[in-house]
Structures are given as C-alpha cells and as structure tokens.
Amino acid sequence: MKEVILLKxxxxxxxxxxxxxxxxxxIRNIRRKLGEIGEFDITKAQSTIYIEPINDDTDMDAxxxxxxxxxxxxxVCKALSVEKDFDIISKExxxxxxxxxxxxxxxxxxxxxxxxxxxxxxxxxxxxxxGIILDxxxxxxxxxxxxxxxxxxxxxxxxxxxxxxxITGAGGIPVGSSGKALLLLSGxxxxxxxxxxxxxxxxxxxxxxxxSPPYTSMRAQEKVERLCDKMVDYCQGIEFILIxxxxxxxxxKRHCPExxxxxxxxxxxxxxxxxxxxxxxxxxxxxGESVAQVASQTLSAIACTDNVCDRPVFRPVVxxxxxxxxxxxxxxxxxxxxxxxxxxxxxxxxxxHPRTNPKLSYVESAEAKFDFEPLIDEAVKNAEYKFFG
Amino acid sequence: MxxxxxxxxxxxxxxxxxxxxxxxxxxxxxxxSSLHAMGLESEREISAARRHIANAxxxxxxxxxxxSGATESNNLAIFGAVNAxxxxxxxxxxxDIEHPSVHSPINYLEECGYNVVRxxxxxxxxxxxxLIDAVDEKTILVxxxxxxxxxxxxxxxxxxxxxxxxxxxxxxxxxxAVQAFCxxxxxxxxxxxxxxxxxxxxxxxxxxxxxxxIKKGVRILPMFHGGGQEGDLRPGTESVPLIAAFGEAARIxxxxxxxxxxxxxxxxxxxxxxxxxLDDVSLNMFEEHSPYIMNFSVKGxxxxxxxxxxxxxxxxxSSGSACAKGKKSRVLEAFGIEDRAIDSAIRISFSKxxxxxxxxxxxxxxxxxxxxxxRS
Numbered sequence: 054m055k056e057v058i059l060l061k062x063x064x065x066x067x068x069x070x071x072x073x074x075x076x077x078x079x080i081r082n083i084r085r086k087l088g089e090i091g092e093f094d095i096t097k098a099q100s101t102i103y104i105e106p107i108n109d110d111t112d113m114d115a116x117x118x119x120x121x122x123x124x125x126x127x128x129v130c131k132a133l134s135v136e137k138d139f140d141i142i143s144k145e146x147x148x149x150x151x152x153x154x155x156x157x158x159x160x161x162x163x164x165x166x167x168x169x170x171x172x173x174x175x176x177x178x179x180x181x182x183x184g185i186i187l188d189x190x191x192x193x194x195x196x197x198x199x200x201x202x203x204x205x206x207x208x209x210x211x212x213x214x215x216x217x218x219x220i221t222g223a224g225g226i227p228v229g230s231s232g233k234a235l236l237l238l239s240g241x242x243x244x245x246x247x248x249x250x251x252x253x254x255x256x257x258x259x260x261x262x263x264x265s266p267p268y269t270s271m272r273a274q275e276k277v278e279r280l281c282d283k284m285v286d287y288c289q290g291i292e293f294i295l296i297x298x299x300x301x302x303x304x305x306k307r308h309c310p311e312x313x314x315x316x317x318x319x320x321x322x323x324x325x326x327x328x329x330x331x332x333x334x335x336x337x338x339x340x341g342e343s344v345a346q347v348a349s350q351t352l353s354a355i356a357c358t359d360n361v362c363d364r365p366v367f368r369p370v371v372x373x374x375x376x377x378x379x380x381x382x383x384x385x386x387x388x389x390x391x392x393x394x395x396x397x398x399x400x401x402x403x404x405x406h407p408r409t410n411p412k413l414s415y416v417e418s419a420e421a422k423f424d425f426e427p428l429i430d431e432a433v434k435n436a437e438y439k440f441f442g
Numbered sequence: 443m444x445x446x447x448x449x450x451x452x453x454x455x456x457x458x459x460x461x462x463x464x465x466x467x468x469x470x471x472x473x474x475s476s477l478h479a480m481g482l483e484s485e486r487e488i489s490a491a492r493r494h495i496a497n498a499x500x501x502x503x504x505x506x507x508x509x510s511g512a513t514e515s516n517n518l519a520i521f522g523a524v525n526a527x528x529x530x531x532x533x534x535x536x537x538d539i540e541h542p543s544v545h546s547p548i549n550y551l552e553e554c555g556y557n558v559v560r561x562x563x564x565x566x567x568x569x570x571x572x573l574i575d576a577v578d579e580k581t582i583l584v585x586x587x588x589x590x591x592x593x594x595x596x597x598x599x600x601x602x603x604x605x606x607x608x609x610x611x612x613x614x615x616x617x618x619a620v621q622a623f624c625x626x627x628x629x630x631x632x633x634x635x636x637x638x639x640x641x642x643x644x645x646x647x648x649x650x651x652x653x654x655x656i657k658k659g660v661r662i663l664p665m666f667h668g669g670g671q672e673g674d675l676r677p678g679t680e681s682v683p684l685i686a687a688f689g690e691a692a693r694i695x696x697x698x699x700x701x702x703x704x705x706x707x708x709x710x711x712x713x714x715x716x717x718x719x720l721d722d723v724s725l726n727m728f729e730e731h732s733p734y735i736m737n738f739s740v741k742g743x744x745x746x747x748x749x750x751x752x753x754x755x756x757x758x759x760s761s762g763s764a765c766a767k768g769k770k771s772r773v774l775e776a777f778g779i780e781d782r783a784i785d786s787a788i789r790i791s792f793s794k795x796x797x798x799x800x801x802x803x804x805x806x807x808x809x810x811x812x813x814x815x816x817r818s
Contacts, residue, residue, distance in 0.1 A: 114500075114632070115500070156609065270477065272477070272482060275482075
C-alpha cells in the first residue's frame with residue numbers, strides 16, 4: 054500500500070496509429086523529469102500512467118508538482134494504491150481522505166472498475182463505500198449532483214486506487230512530438246510565454262539570445278539564462294544559443310537612418326536566427342511578437358521583419374492582450390524574472406522617433422548601404438552553446 | 443579541548459563555513475547591488491547560498507529572505523504578518539513555550555490592543571484541541587515552534603497547521619524552526635507553514651545571519667525601508683561573508699541530516715542511560731524530544747552553581763535557556779516542571795562534534811559535583 058501518482062492523458066489518446074509514438078515520447082519526458090526526484094516504477098494502462106515510488110522517502114510532492122507541468126497530460130492525481138479487497142479499500146479510503154472528508158459538507162463516490170474479475174460492480178462499490186463514509190463522518194452528506202468532494206475509486210488489474218484530488222494537468226501534447234523550432238528569447242515577458250505555448254503543442258525548443266556587451270550587461274544575460282532554466286519545467290531540455298551582436302548593432306547605428314534602427318536590427322536578428330535554424334535543422338522560428346504593443350510591432354513592421362525569413366515564424370501571442378500574456382507568464386513562473394530591470398538588445402540604440410509603418414523597399418535600400426552578410430556569418434560562427442534541462 | 447555541550451545556544455562554525463567566510467572577506471568583497479562584475483560575483487555567492495537554504499527545506503530560492511538572525515526573522519514574521527493583515531482581525535494565537543524573540547513581540551502586540559491567546563502544553567505537547575478551538579475568523583496569525591530550545595520537545599506543527607490552513611486558508615501560520623532546521627527533516631509544504639524562521643549559528647554557520655522562509659503568495663510588511671534588497675522585504679547591504687558561510691553550513695547540514703541524527707541519537711541514548719543511573723537526577727524531557735537537546739535536574743544543586751562547577755572542569759552546559767540569564771525559566775514552568783527541579787535544571791545539547799567521551803566526562807563531573815557541592 055503506498056502513495057502513487059496517476060496521470061490521465063487527453064488529446065494524444067485520440068491519435069489512433071500515432072498513439073504509440075506519442076505515448077513513448079510522453080513516458081520518456083516523464084521519466085526524465087522524475088529522474089531528478091527519485092526512483093520510480095512507471096507503467097501505463099488504458100490512457101492512464103501509474104507512477105509508483107520505489108523508495109519510501111521519495112518526495113511525492115515534488116513528483117506531483119513536476120507532473121503538473123508535463124505536456125500531454127490532462128489530469129494529475131495523487132492516489133493511494135491498495136489491495137483489491139473491499140474492506141481494505143473502504144478502511145483506507147476513510148483514513149487517507151479523512152482530512153477532506155471532515156472538512157467538506159457534501160460528497161459522492163465515483164467508481165471505475167476495469168478488472169471485470171473483481172466481485173463487486175462499480176455502483177455497488179460506490180454505494181457501500183458511500184454508506185461507510187456516512188457512518189464515519191457524521192457531518193457529511195451525499196450529493197450526487199454537485200458534491201464538494203468526489204471520492205474516486207479505480208479497480209484495475211494490479212491494484213485499487215483511491216483519490217479525491219484531480220488536478221488539471223498542463224494539457225497540450227508531449228514535447229518532442231511535433232518537431233523542433235527556434236525561439237527568439239529576449240528577457241521580456243512575451244518570449245518565454247511564446248516558447249511555452251509552442252512547447253505545449255509538442256515542439257522541442259532551442260532558444261537564441263542576442264547580447265551586445267558593453268551595451269548590454271552580464272546580468273541581463275544571466276537573467277535570460279535563468280528564464281531558460283525556468284522554462285525547462287514545462288519545455289523539457291532547451292539548447293541555448295548566445296549570439297554576440299555588438300558589431301552589427303554598431304554598424305547599423307553608423308550606416309542606417311535612425312528611425313529604422315529597430316526594424317533593421319530585428320531583421321538582422323531574424324537573418325542570424327534563420328542561419329542557425331538552417332544549421333540545426335529547426336523548421337520554424339518562434340517570437341513573442343504581438344500586434345501594436347510596441348513601435349516595432351505594427352503590422353507593416355512585422356511584415357518587414359518577416360520578409361527576411363526563409364521559414365515560418367510562429368507568433369503565438371500575436372492576438373493576445375498584454376494582461377492575458379502576463380497571466381500566463383505568472384502561471385509559468387517566468388514573470389518575476391522577466392520584470393527584472395536589465396537592458397536587452399532592443400532597448401539600446403532606440404530611435405527617438407521610430408518609423409511605425411515602414412515600406413519594405415525603403416528598409417531594404419537603407420540596409421543595402423552596408424554589407425552585413427560577413428558580420429552575420431561571423432555572428433553565427435561565434436555562437437556559444439549551452440544546454441538547460 | 444573543551445567539552446562543549448551547549449550547542450543549542452550556539453555551535454562551532456564548520457570548516458566549510460569558515461572557508462566561504464574567508465573567501466568573501468578577502469576576494470569577493472563587492473557590493474552585491476553594484477552593476478559591475480565584482481558586484482555580480484557577490485550576488486552569485488548570495489544566490490548560491492539562498493538555494494542551499496531553500497533546498498534544505500524543500501523550498502524555492504525565491505522563498506528565502508536573509509535577516510540578521512532568528513530574532514529578526516521572528517520579529518519580521520510576526521510584525522510583518524500582523525501589520526499586513528490587521529484589517530482582517532485582531533487575534534493572535536501562540537503557545538506558552540515560545541522563545542523570547544517570539545514571546546516578546548507578541549506581548550508587545552497584546553499591549554497594543556491585539557487579543558492574544560497562549561496555548562498550554564500537556565505532557566510536553568501543545569494542546570492541539572485547545573489551539574484549534576481558539577482559532578476563528580478574526581485570527582490573523584498562529585505562531586508555534588517546532589522544537590523547543592529548553593528541553594527539546596517536538597511539537598506536532600504539521601498536523602495542527604494542516605488542519606488550520608484547510609479551515610482558514612487566509613490565516614498566517616508561522617513556525618520558529620531554529621532548533622529543527624538541518625536537525626530533523628523539514629519540508630515547507632508538509633509543515634503547512636507560511637513563514638519559517640531559521641538561524642545560521644545553530645547549524646555551524648556564523649553568528650549574525652538568519653533567514654525567513656515566506657511561502658509564495660503570502661504578504662508581509664517589511665520592518666526596514668531602504669534600498670530594495672531582498673525583494674524590499676529586508677533592505678540593507680547584504681552580508682555576503684555571513685550569507686556564504688550560512689549557505690555552506692546549510693548545504694552540509696542538510697546533506698548529512700540523517701547521518702548526524704543517527705549519531706547524535708546514540709549520544710543522547712547513552713547520556714540518558716548514564717544520567718538515569720545517577721541518584722538524585724531527574725529528567726525534564728517528554729516522550730517526543732529531539733536527541734540534540736536534553737534537560738535534567740540535579741537535586742538540591744542550583745543550576746548556575748553546577749554550571750560553574752562543571753565549567754571549572756572544562757565542561758560547558760546551560761542552565762535552561764541561554765537567553766534567560768539567571769531568571770526562572772518561564773518555559774520549563776509552562777511544561778509543568780516543578781519549581782525545585784527548575785531551579786536545578788541543566789540543559790545539555792549535542793552537535794556532530796561531540797563524543798561518547800564528552801558524556802563520560804559530564805557524568806563524572808556531575809557525580810563529583812554531587813559529592814563536593816553543598817546542597818541548598
């Protein structure tokens with residue numbers, strides 16, 4: 054008899070022939086996260102994954118918390134695994150859930166029985182256990198429509214499981230089942246959220262970040278690395294790519310019109326990102342761009358930036374309001390790090406009057422005044438790589 | 443070499459702590475708030491130490507605030523919680539066995555008009571029912587210690603706090619865990635405490651630094667206002683050397699927690715059996731006590747006299763709480779220890795550095811004292 058974790062998986066259960074691959078990726082991701090916490094037995098049966106600790110002193114709270122952040126899982130439950138004997142089940146249910154049963158006013162019992170050899174039917178189990186609970190907890194009543202507490206009993210092949218807390222899982226599909234893409238990670242609120250949203254759709258992330266010392270500081274870089282580290286909770290391992298951009302920025306300042314600094318800078322970043330993506334076989338870019346939030350993110354500005362890319366650019370927060378993005382940022386715990394006040398590349402050399410509706414031809418001709426290509430190749434060549442996860 | 447049996451009062455700094463201290467005194471001396479690399483270096487030391495302390499209680503580094511010691515942590519917790527929540531109610535629950543740095547702030551708040559209830563103990567344990575019954579919608583803070591510093595009694599804080607938090611989610615729970623930190627395993631979430639006080643110099647760190655765990659989402663008001671350090675909860679230039687030493691002490695203490703516990707349990711059992719063989723010696727402990735702390739009375743010999751007698755032999759013990767400085771122990775009285783036993787109460791407290799031989803010397807010293815000292 055021990056405390057275990059049950060994971061129910063949602064969307065991937067619908068995928069038919071692909072189900073196997075998704076399940077394998079999901080279990081691999083789960084194994085990786087649990088490996089940091091302790092030793093576990095991981096088994097699966099009928100859209101449920103069972104996680105049992107091997108040692109008694111394993112930190113189950115940490116395991117539960119980690120599982121709530123795995124994409125592909127729709128429900129996470131901490132449960133008690135007991136012998137398939139009704140007397141034991143009822144005795145343990147009363148004991149295990151006594152705190153909740155004494156603090157709630159109404160309850161019901163929901164039983165699922167997949168072991169057809171078990172002598173009692175689901176409804177009978179629910180009814181009898183309900184009666185025993187009423188005997189033991191005089192202050193609680195049965196309400197089958199809208200109970201405050203639902204006691205779940207699952208009778209499976211190997212054991213019976215008792216639980217009451219069904220925690221909503223992270224949803225999405227397992228990271229790695231959709232391929233790999235390159236996230237442009239600044240230190241702001243939006244880009245980590247964008248990364249999270251694409252990881253939720255199964256994308257394995259690499260993250261590229263641009264630094265321009267001494268215009269940007271080591272603290273700003275470390276802040277982004279900490280953001281990356283934080284994102285690993287949801288996004289699994291992330292390859293972090295650091296690009297030195299000082300020379301390119303200085304040349305833009307020297308040769309390009311001030312009002313186009315930001316747009317040309319972003320185009321250069323996209324060019325570097327596309328080259329890296331090409332080298333590493335990353336089929337798309339991801340950014341935290343949203344329309345109308347800042348001057349460089351008007352429709353025409355985004356169109357100009359997009360123009361240099363040789364692959365799709367996903368902008369998952371493009372239609373969201375700032376407060377909606379902030380809500381997600383808080384949920385994934387990147388907000389507090391994002392608001393730390395360190396300069397990133399884009400805020401240095403900010404034009405006083407940025408061009409908000411640049412024409413592509415104007416931008417291209419301004420850019421052509423200097424040959425950025427060798428600097429871009431240089432930046433790609435000198436990229437630094439780190440791995441988080 | 444002294445036979446040092448007063449580890450509940452303070453401990454000898456461990457080698458690793460001293461190394462870290464030295465490193466930060468000599469080479470890493472930038473102000474952590476400075477923007478340059480020397481400041482960043484110092485900040486990294488603090489971050490590393492913060493993580494070690496957070497790991498030691500299963501928390502995240504963002505939950506830890508550094509203070510000047512447990513007294514400040516307790517003050518910050520109590521005044522901080524009460525000031526942030528005084529609109530919601532005016533009742534404070536605590537116990538009658540708390541350390542002065544909890545007892546005093548709460549007394550002061552009572553003088554300011556707060557309704558304070560001090561729960562009694564029964565057989566060394568806080569009366570759970572009395573405590574839970576005392577809490578109501580107007581209660582804003584419950585403060586209770588995990589391990590008592592005078593006789594080592596362990597309190598069922600997790601059970602009490604868990605029940606209270608379920609019923610009153612907005613109630614703030616504070617636990618003075620100074621004598622428990624790195625001695626028995628603590629997990630912040632399991633303890634169900636919103637605020638947890640810790641001290642460095644009780645775990646082989648250096649005096650002058652402590653920490654307060656603040657659960658995410660719990661709001662307390664700061665006592666100091668200034669330059670914004672420690673998330674504005676405790677501004678002031680951080681003492682990097684003390685913090686670095688604290689981090690090391692916590693890292694080692696946490697890694698070896700089970701090993702040390704097993705070792706000290708052996709010392710404790712041995713000391714208990716030897717003390718029980720002596721005539722006229724009574725134990726002032728209850729069933730659930732930390733092996734790190736023992737309290738006993740030598741009949742007819744006043745605490746301070748026995749203390750000085752042992753001191754002449756190079757054996758260092760405590761006469762009840764070190765903070766009491768000669769006054770009768772309010773805490774032992776609250777535990778129901780009778781007056782004459784309180785007057786002759788001796789506290790011994792172990793660390794990983796003590797040996798069986800230390801105990802033999804103590805016992806022989808007590809026997810000698812019983813023979814030579816005049817009874818009162």
